[in-house]
Amino acid sequence: MALQHAIMTALLEDDMSGFELARAFDASLGFFWRATHQQIYQELKKLSQKKLLDSKSVPQVGKPRKILYAITPAGRAAMDKWVYEESRVQEAKDDLFVKLYNLSSDNVPQLISELERRREQVMQRLYLYEKIRRGHYENPETLPIRRKGIYLALDWGTQHGEQFLQWCDGALEMLTSCKDMPT
Amino acid sequence: MALQHAIMTALLEDDMSGFELARAFDASLGFFWRATHQQIYQELKKLSQKKLLDSKSVPQVGKPRKILYAITPAGRAAMDKWVYEESRVQEAKDDLFVKLYNLSSDNVPQLISELERRREQVMQRLYLYEKIRRGHYENPETLPIRRKGIYLALDWGTQHGEQFLQWCDGALEMLTSCKDMPT
DNA sequence: CTTTACATGTAACTCGTTACATGATTAA
DNA sequence: TTAATCATGTAACGAGTTACATGTAAAG
Incomplete structure (x- = not known):
């Protein structure tokens, strides 16, 4: 609700x-x-x-x-x-990882392109966050309290996106090496 | 589906x-x-x-x-x-951040304890991931391809959890300073 | 005799998505 | 006259949650 x-x-x-x-x-x-x-x-x-x-x-x-x-x-x-009120734990729901559980030599290329697509989406989102941050949240310490909350949320989004990009690069590297030498 | x-x-x-x-x-x-x-x-x-x-x-x-x-x-x-098939973008749904949008001097303590609760949950999850990793994914490069996919998913979970903890610490610091000197 | 683990379900409801439908106003 | 933006909805369906219901078997 x-x-x-x-x-x-x-x-x-x-x-x-x-x-x-x-x-x-x-x-x-x-x-x-x-x-x-x-x-x-x-x-x-x-x-x-x-x-x-x-x-x-x-x-x-x-x-x-x-x-x-x-x-x-x-x-x-x-x-x-x-x-x-106590909020319930966030629900983990992401196809991408379920698909990774299905990794096989046949679908490696498909998962690579899926990751690249996600990577692009996340980068776009990060640009947007960066724009918002520069526009309204340059000095978080001086913000009124309500805006501090929003700042924290956006900050999470930013870190989360950056973490995804980092993971994604490692994952792409591993998948690419799978493709090159299939077993 | x-x-x-x-x-x-x-x-x-x-x-x-x-x-x-x-x-x-x-x-x-x-x-x-x-x-x-x-x-x-x-x-x-x-x-x-x-x-x-x-x-x-x-x-x-x-x-x-x-x-x-x-x-x-x-x-x-x-x-x-x-x-x-192309999977649709992951759905962002988390109460916690909506609550942060509602931050006010009244509910700072509540949000602090909510964050601490989440932090604890994420740490438990990380322990579990670590246990699984040590048990089954010590040398990711040598795994059969299907297991590599699972490894990557778990790796994302681990990095994601660690990122959350890091963000959480910063957020708690900011919220604590809000509580100490309310405006 | 009571608790725990095993095992499978139904019913009612809420939440979320997709497709469809309508119509006003402005600008090219 | 056609497309774009503004504006509000309905209907049908599918996904997910909560509460309830039932029963076996082992272990203490």
């Missing part, structure tokens, strides 16, 4: 529409909890029904009307409570 | 019952794709229906009967095909 909490997290900063939330997820929170717009719209509806969010239709000039959501006092209380 | 593939991966090595599979997941494959016994039993049934697995009831002495599953030629073919 963390998507609901991720949505409310974003709404603590600013009132937003479903569409704006979807963009906000793409730009930041979604690094740690991905969501499609469909799911966001559904969860917004549920949160409204539970009175954790208020909604109002806002007409716009030159654009279709949007539905703005704002967190209610009950919503804030629910968030405070949630942060206090 | 990767749980089905993870199950077949395990069955490539050995015929197993649902119960044995659940244990195998706890001991190794589950590091990368967690599953409960309920889900495993359900997926085994589906895989049997699709003729990717054969099942037979095996009586045992001193224990209840078990249902042994074996991968069929069609199952092997499906696995080969799956490894060849």
Whole structure:
């Protein structure tokens, strides 16, 4: 049920529409909890029904009307409570490693290209993190406390990405040597 | 649909019952794709229906009967095909970082203890990896190719865990200084 | 006689994905 | 008039979780 909490997290900063939330997820929170717009719209509806969010239709000039959501006092209380609760352990789910369990002389080239693809994706993500860091998190010690939390999350993302690249290089080396001298 | 593939991966090595599979997941494959016994039993049934697995009831002495599953030629073919397919990007889903986005002077102590809890869990996992490595993967270069893949997966797990510990220490330091001098 | 390990399941529910559907406004 | 951006949804399905249910056999 963390998507609901991720949505409310974003709404603590600013009132937003479903569409704006979807963009906000793409730009930041979604690094740690991905969501499609469909799911966001559904969860917004549920949160409204539970009175954790208020909604109002806002007409716009030159654009279709949007539905703005704002967190209610009950919503804030629910968030405070949630942060206090113990979260369950992160779930390990990644095809890539299951595929590695299936490594054979036949599929080495396939796994090499899969790793190269992942490597490229992770590098792109790292560029993005670097851009955000330079733009908003140059001096972490001087940030207000809320921003420090975000900084720490992004810092994890950065280190995690760098670690992946490092591992990936070693893995590619090993796989390449498998390909060259198959047994 | 990767749980089905993870199950077949395990069955490539050995015929197993649902119960044995659940244990195998706890001991190794589950590091990368967690599953409960309920889900495993359900997926085994589906895989049997699709003729990717054969099942037979095996009586045992001193224990209840078990249902042994074996991968069929069609199952092997499906696995080969799956490894060849492009896997979708890994899904980022972790409460912890969403909670960090909610950092405030009120919940700093809570997040500190959450991090300490995680740190402990990761250390335990690292001990386990280390034990496995010493037992079975001392000389990765000399392993048969399939085992090299598993080695690489475990190696990723190890590096990933170590990276987390490192990040965690930095994060705890920052959070502790927040607690000491609140603004 | 009680606990632990072995062994297999069902039902209800929530979460997440994919495909489909609609429509306004602006710029080329 | 066509494409791009903004904006909100529904329906069907598949994946995953939680709670519940049942029973055998060994060991203490």
